[in-house]
Amino acid sequence: MKEFYSNINLKLYYSLILMGIIIMTTGLFIGNPRMEEHDTGYILHIVLVVFLSVCLIRYPKYETQVSRIIIILVASAYFYLIFFLYPDTWSTFVFLCFIPAISILFFDPKLFYFSLILNGLSITATFSYIIFIDQGKIYPHITRDLVGNIANFAGSQVILYLIFYLSSARINKLKSYYEQIQHQERLKTTGQLAAAVAHEIRNPLTVVQGFLQLYREEISFSPDVKRNFSLMIDELKTAEHVISHFLTFAKPNKEKKLDTIDLKYALQSVTDLLYSYGLLNDNKINLNVQEDCFVVANTIEFKQLITNLVKNAIEASKIGDAVTVIAKKMRDYVEIKIIDYGSGMSEAEVKSLGTPFYSLKSKGTGLGLMICYQIVEKYNGTIQFQSIKDEGTTVTLKFPIH
Numbered sequence: 001m002k003e004f005y006s007n008i009n010l011k012l013y014y015s016l017i018l019m020g021i022i023i024m025t026t027g028l029f030i031g032n033p034r035m036e037e038h039d040t041g042y043i044l045h046i047v048l049v050v051f052l053s054v055c056l057i058r059y060p061k062y063e064t065q066v067s068r069i070i071i072i073l074v075a076s077a078y079f080y081l082i083f084f085l086y087p088d089t090w091s092t093f094v095f096l097c098f099i100p101a102i103s104i105l106f107f108d109p110k111l112f113y114f115s116l117i118l119n120g121l122s123i124t125a126t127f128s129y130i131i132f133i134d135q136g137k138i139y140p141h142i143t144r145d146l147v148g149n150i151a152n153f154a155g156s157q158v159i160l161y162l163i164f165y166l167s168s169a170r171i172n173k174l175k176s177y178y179e180q181i182q183h184q185e186r187l188k189t190t191g192q193l194a195a196a197v198a199h200e201i202r203n204p205l206t207v208v209q210g211f212l213q214l215y216r217e218e219i220s221f222s223p224d225v226k227r228n229f230s231l232m233i234d235e236l237k238t239a240e241h242v243i244s245h246f247l248t249f250a251k252p253n254k255e256k257k258l259d260t261i262d263l264k265y266a267l268q269s270v271t272d273l274l275y276s277y278g279l280l281n282d283n284k285i286n287l288n289v290q291e292d293c294f295v296v297a298n299t300i301e302f303k304q305l306i307t308n309l310v311k312n313a314i315e316a317s318k319i320g321d322a323v324t325v326i327a328k329k330m331r332d333y334v335e336i337k338i339i340d341y342g343s344g345m346s347e348a349e350v351k352s353l354g355t356p357f358y359s360l361k362s363k364g365t366g367l368g369l370m371i372c373y374q375i376v377e378k379y380n381g382t383i384q385f386q387s388i389k390d391e392g393t394t395v396t397l398k399f400p401i402h
C-alpha cells in the first residue's frame with residue numbers, strides 16, 4: 001500500500017475519501033426516512049459513518065494490519081446496517097455483494113480471504129433471518145426471487161475472487177522482477193566503481209614497485225636498507241595480487257577455470273583457515289558435510305564465497321558460541337548452510353545485504369557480501385538469509401547438482 005500512496009499520490013486518495021464521506025453524509029441527512037425518528041438504528045448509522053470516515057482519513061498515517069482489519073469490519077457493519085435500516089432502497093444489496101472488494105485494495109491475500117469468509121457468513125445469517133423470521137415482510141425484494149439473489153451474490157464473490165487472483169499474481173510477478181532488476185543494477189554499478197578505483201590504485205603501485213626494484217640494485221645502499229626494500233616490494237606485490245584478483249571479479253565475462261569441487265575438502269580447507277580466527281573469541285566451527293557433494297565452480301572463487309560467509313558468522317557470534325557449516329545433497333541441488341547464533345539482523349537489515357559498502361561493523365568494508373552475491377549468481381546458485389535479531393542467522397546457499 002505504501003507504493004500505492006506514493007504513486008497515485010495522497011491527494012487523490014484524500015479526494016476520493018472526501019467524496020465517499022460526502023456521499024455517506026448525504027445519505028444520512030437528505031431524504032432519509034429515519035431522520036425524524038432518531039431511533040437506535042439511525043444513531044448507529046451516524047456513529048458508523050463517523051467511525052468509518054475517521055478510519056479512512058487516518059489510514060495513510062497508520063498503515064498497520066490492525067487498521068486494515070478495523071476498516072474491513074467497520075465497512076461491513078456499515079453496509080449491512082444500511083441494508084437492514086432502509087429496506088426500500090433495494091440497491092444496498094449490491095454493496096453487500098462487493099464488500100470484499102475493499103480488501104483487494106490492500107493486496108493482502110489473508111485479508112481478502114478473511115473478508116470473503118466474513119461476508120459469506122454474514123450473508124448466510126442475513127438470508128436466514130429474512131427467510132425464517134422476517135418471511136419477506138420487510139425485505140420482499142430478497143424473498144421474491146430468493147434463488148436469483150443467492151446466485152447473484154455467489155457470482156459476485158467468484159468475480160471478486162478472479163479479480164483478486166489475477167491482479168495479485170501480476171503484482172507479485174512485477175514486484176519480484178523489480179527487486180531483481182534493482183539488485184542487479186546495484187551490483188553492476190558498484191562492480192564498475194570498485195573496478196575503476198582498483199585500476200587507479202594499481203598504476204601508482206606499479207610505479208613505486210619499479211623504483212624500489214631499481215634502488216635494491218643500487219650499490220650505494222647498505223644491505224640492511226636493501227632488505228627493507230625487499231620487504232616493501234613483497235608487500236606491494238601482495239597488494240597488487242589482491243587488486244588483480246578483485247579486477248578479475250569485476251569482469252564477469254572473463255573466463256575462469258571451472259573445477260568440480262568436492263565440498264568435503266573445500267569446506268574443510270576453509271574452516272581450517274578460519275580456525276584460528278574463530279579462536280580469538282572462542283568460536284568453534286562445526287563442519288558437517290555429506291559424502292559426494294559436488295559443485296562446479298572456480299575453486300578460488302568458491303572458497304572466497306564460503307570464507308566471507310563464515311567470517312561474517314564468526315564476527316556476529318558471541319564469545320563461546322559455535323558456527324555450524326552443513327552441506328547436503330538434495331534431489332536436484334546441493335545445499336550449504338552457515339548457521340550462527342549471534343547478533344542477527346532485522347528485516348530491513350537483511351534487505352540491505354549485498355549493497356556495496358553496507359556494513360554495520362566499525363572496520364567493515366561492506367564488500368564481502370557484494371562479492372558473494374556475484375559469485376553465487378555466476379554459478380547459477382541462490383543465496384538466502386534467514387535472520388532474527390539477537391538470535392542468529394542462517395545463510396542458505398543452493399547450487400545446481402553436478
Ligand code: ADP
Binds near residue numbers: 313363365369392
Ligand atoms: P563487512 O563484513 O565488511 O561488514 P559484508 O558485506 O561481509 O561486509 O557484510 C555486511 C553487513 O552484513 C555486516 O556489516 C553485518 O552487519 C551484516 N551481516 C552479514 N552477515 C551477518 C551475520 N551472519 N549475522 C549478522 N549480521 C551479518
Ligand code: MG
Binds near residue numbers: 312
Ligand atoms: Mg564480511
